[in-house]
Amino acid sequence: MRLVALLLYRLAWFVPTLLGLLAVTFVISRVIPSDPVALVAGETATPAQVAALRHQLGFDRPLPVQFIDYVGRLARGDLGTSLYTTRPIVEDLAHRVPATIELTLVAMVVSVIVGVPLGVLSAVWRNSFLDHALRVLTVSGLAIASFWLGIMLQLLFAMRLGWTPLNGRLSGFPPHGVTGLYVVDAALARDWATLGTALLHLALPAATLAFPALATLVRFTRAGVLDVIQSNFVLYERAMGLPRALIIWKYVLRSALTSTVTQIGLLFGILLAGAVVTEAVFDWPGIGTYAVNSIIRSDYNAVMGFTVWAGAIFIVVNLLVDVAHTVVDPRERIA
Amino acid sequence: MSGAWFVFTRLARDRSALLGLALIAGLMTAALLAPVLATHPDDVFELHPAQRLKPPDRTHWLGTDRMGSDVYSRLLFGARITILIGVIAVGASLVIGVPIGLVAGYHHGWFSDLLMRVGDIFLAVPQVVLAIAIAQTLGPSLPNVILALSATYWPWFARVVYAETRALQKEVFVESTVALGASPWRLTALHVLPNIASPIIVRASIGMGFTVLTAAALGFLGLGPPPPTPEWGRTIAESREFLPAAWWYAAAPGVAIFLTVMGFNLLGDGLRDVLDPRIRRRLASDG
Numbered sequence: 001m002r003l004v005a006l007l008l009y010r011l012a013w014f015v016p017t018l019l020g021l022l023a024v025t026f027v028i029s030r031v032i033p034s035d036p037v038a039l040v041a042g043e044t045a046t047p048a049q050v051a052a053l054r055h056q057l058g059f060d061r062p063l064p065v066q067f068i069d070y071v072g073r074l075a076r077g078d079l080g081t082s083l084y085t086t087r088p089i090v091e092d093l094a095h096r097v098p099a100t101i102e103l104t105l106v107a108m109v110v111s112v113i114v115g116v117p118l119g120v121l122s123a124v125w126r127n128s129f130l131d132h133a134l135r136v137l138t139v140s141g142l143a144i145a146s147f148w149l150g151i152m153l154q155l156l157f158a159m160r161l162g163w164t165p166l167n168g169r170l171s172g173f174p175p176h177g178v179t180g181l182y183v184v185d186a187a188l189a190r191d192w193a194t195l196g197t198a199l200l201h202l203a204l205p206a207a208t209l210a211f212p213a214l215a216t217l218v219r220f221t222r223a224g225v226l227d228v229i230q231s232n233f234v235l236y237e238r239a240m241g242l243p244r245a246l247i248i249w250k251y252v253l254r255s256a257l258t259s260t261v262t263q264i265g266l267l268f269g270i271l272l273a274g275a276v277v278t279e280a281v282f283d284w285p286g287i288g289t290y291a292v293n294s295i296i297r298s299d300y301n302a303v304m305g306f307t308v309w310a311g312a313i314f315i316v317v318n319l320l321v322d323v324a325h326t327v328v329d330p331r332e333r334i335a
Numbered sequence: 336m337s338g339a340w341f342v343f344t345r346l347a348r349d350r351s352a353l354l355g356l357a358l359i360a361g362l363m364t365a366a367l368l369a370p371v372l373a374t375h376p377d378d379v380f381e382l383h384p385a386q387r388l389k390p391p392d393r394t395h396w397l398g399t400d401r402m403g404s405d406v407y408s409r410l411l412f413g414a415r416i417t418i419l420i421g422v423i424a425v426g427a428s429l430v431i432g433v434p435i436g437l438v439a440g441y442h443h444g445w446f447s448d449l450l451m452r453v454g455d456i457f458l459a460v461p462q463v464v465l466a467i468a469i470a471q472t473l474g475p476s477l478p479n480v481i482l483a484l485s486a487t488y489w490p491w492f493a494r495v496v497y498a499e500t501r502a503l504q505k506e507v508f509v510e511s512t513v514a515l516g517a518s519p520w521r522l523t524a525l526h527v528l529p530n531i532a533s534p535i536i537v538r539a540s541i542g543m544g545f546t547v548l549t550a551a552a553l554g555f556l557g558l559g560p561p562p563p564t565p566e567w568g569r570t571i572a573e574s575r576e577f578l579p580a581a582w583w584y585a586a587a588p589g590v591a592i593f594l595t596v597m598g599f600n601l602l603g604d605g606l607r608d609v610l611d612p613r614i615r616r617r618l619a620s621d622g
Contacts, residue, residue, distance in 0.1 A: 148589035
């Protein structure tokens with residue numbers, strides 16, 4: 001019963017936070033600019049055109065009315081129309097979401113598979129050579145500009161060595177599929193050649209995106225394992241003569257990872273923010289590239305649409321992480 | 336003064352913090368003495384088409400760029416922009432965030448909740464996403480980048496100050512100051528604020544690194560100060576079409592960003608170890 005109450009409490013905060021985000025984007029798009037309509041109309045519009053557009057968009061009404069209208073349209077899934085593609089922004093984004101999901105998922109999986117064991121080893125063999133080397137790696141991962149890392153990887157692996165393609169998602173036709181994730185679709189269709197190219201195209205952007213997330217994960221896992229390893233239950237297990245590997249990789253890791261779960265939200269933030277620039281570097285046809293192209297084309301509507309969309313996704317993911325954490329860790333229910 | 340000396344001697348014993356301090360000192364020197372240290376100080380604005388894309392040699396230590404300007408000299412002047420953006424953006428975030436955190440932490444009630452919730456909204460979205468929206472709306476320029484970064488970073492300070500202020504309210508010395516009849520203003524300014532200075536300083540150092548990274552990303556996306564400003568992120572974007580031949584053009588600013596951010600991060604970590612005794616004890620047991 002307590003659990004249900006807590007979940008309801010978390011959900012109750014979700015709506016105000018989302019409304020708050022909309023208030024922020026509303027202020028950015030309607031209140032800060034001296035003339036938002038001129039921004040939407042573009043530089044070539046005549047004053048008469050701007051005035052007509054102002055009335056058409058309802059920008060001549062009082063701000064509170066505009067805000068209610070804004071929230072209402074967003075609630076119906078209307079993010080406005082792109083000035084460049086002249087299509088609804090929701091459609092543009094939906095079209096590009098699978099590419100971003102594929103890239104982000106692969107980066108997340110890579111950083112978890114590599115980062116968690118490294119973090120454990122770093123804690124178990126603390127102050128060893130490996131620990132010091134990993135510390136250099138984590139410090140670098142948090143200090144490097146991901147767009148620059150991507151460009152350097154391109155320079156080395158694509159331009160100089162020619163091992164991987166320079167950019168894009170695939171060189172041939174996309175596999176016939178349902179998920180829109182080329183790797184999954186190609187595997188389902190048993191199209192091994194396409195799967196190979198898809199993976200090769202993924203290698204550099206996924207590595208670029210995964211690096212900062214990996215650094216964060218190694219850091220948290222190390223700290224978590226170090227905390228747990230000193231606790232009494234580990235001492236007890238040692239006294240009971242359990243094999244060291246079993247203690248570390250089963251009991252300590254499980255306990256240490258409970259706190260790492262909360263960091264998934266943070267990790268997702270790193271990945272989402274990183275995806276914007278990483279996609280731009282690798283011409284990856286996802287929502288990040290869409291946002292960057294919209295910036296270049298001064299497609300103001302699309303940039304705002306992307307902000308609302310990315311913010312909403314991020315808030316939803318954090319809500320899910322909160323809920324998952326509450327379910328997984330009974331101690332959370334007390335707080 | 337003795338407090339600052341204590342912190343410094345403690346920092347000097349921590350090798351990585353010392354490295355961070357050295358990196359930042361290097362950055363400051365580069366920025367302050369840019370006209371002196373630069374081999375071609377006029378190259379920020381001057382063009383030398385005949386010298387285009389020359390690899391590093393004795394006259395051009397880090398080669399030349401697409402306009403024939405000296406990459407090394409432009410890098411030094413770029414350090415000024417980086418420091419300017421970082422210091423003003425973090426400074427403004429401090430000025431906004433610290434009072435909000437203090438007020439929300441001191442008073443209990445709906446207004447405090449509202450203040451912190453507004454901050455949470457900014458924290459709920461990755462900084463670069465909101466900064467992109469703000470910078471795009473205002474147009475690419477140096478003041479607008481700073482504004483976008485300050486507007487999105489202040490909640491971090493509000494958060495830290497709020498949590499620390501709330502924790503301090505349970506302390507006996509705060510209770511006795513209240514009992515002595517001190518006004519809320521006197522209590523927060525003279526007693527609470529000095530006691531929460533450490534986490535604020537640590538957050539400011541890490542925030543500098545974070546802000547420099549985000550500013551570079553904005554510059555890379557074309558939302559930073561317009562050309563011919565030698566902003567590092569923009570320089571990397573400009574260099575891309577001349578790869579793989581002109582590798583130095585792309586490599587140099589990236590290394591500069593890397594060293595700067597690493598300097599602030601290492602210093603921040605070191606300061607946290609020195610200033611926060613709770614963590615220090617944990618590190619000691621960590622071997």
